[in-house]
Amino acid sequence: MSLNKALVRGVAIALVSGVALAGCSSIPFVGGKKSAPKTNVQQGIGVNGYLWRASLDTLSFMPLITADPWGGVINYDWYSSPQAPNERFKATVFILDTRLRADALTVTVSKEVKGADGQWTTAPVAAQTESDLVNAILTKARQLNLANAG
Template sequence: MSKILKITLILFLITSLSGCGGMFKPKKVDTRESPINARDRARKNVSEGKGISLGNLGKSKTSYEFSTSNPMWRASLEILDFLPLLTVDYSGGMIITDWYNDTDNSKDSIKITVRFLSNEIQTNSLKIIVHRRSCESANNCRINKIDSKIEGELTRSILAKASLLEKNKKN
């Protein structure tokens, strides 16, 4: 065998075997510095040169992030199904109920707004706002944002239902 062929073969083997990981160790990463949202993680990876971005290739002008296959979206609609819905915006990730009052007290009514901050099933993925309308007469009403246990109960119920839907989807 010629000397050039031997050197070429040795260089080829060294370069192909070095890709197996024997010569290089992966860099340690602190997961607390990684974004929670998958889209933000992907953007960070692309900006650091760890991936590729296809831009808007294959995307239409309108993007519907929160579809009926999203467990958080479905769980929210199922939990709030007893309330009249005023606005349901898939692309904006928002559900707004109409004013709802209990039959016992017709002077007070509530309105609930659910905002989806991400697709992840986590407590920080939802923002729930409750407003109360108190009316002295038909033309004299006060509307205030209230902090009540309803927000926490709704968040827990939606997350539990979304987890159940996600689990059933995988099975």
């Protein structure tokens, strides 16, 4: 019988302790409402909106694969111009900041050419191509910014 009393007494102590701790909402996982951790939620996109819009507008002739406005990455698929069907280009735009700055933008371009056997092979991209695209996007972004300001 003493074992039974000890068991009942242990359960009673555990219950009383649990009820007492239930009011302590500052102790994690014990009582009270569990509130979600505070996070800094940012509304809109995570990068400069003018650079984002200008990138989409400037490269709108290329097929879009993915666009991540929070991460600032835009991937374009292969594009061949009608004037040069044996070469194709692919581009990726990285917007690295929320400010409208030249160093907040990077563009990478890949090029392939079709050989006589019909296979695409990697080819070097002209050194000025990426710079020209960055400058075109920056110019468009500045125009959008000025149009919005006035």
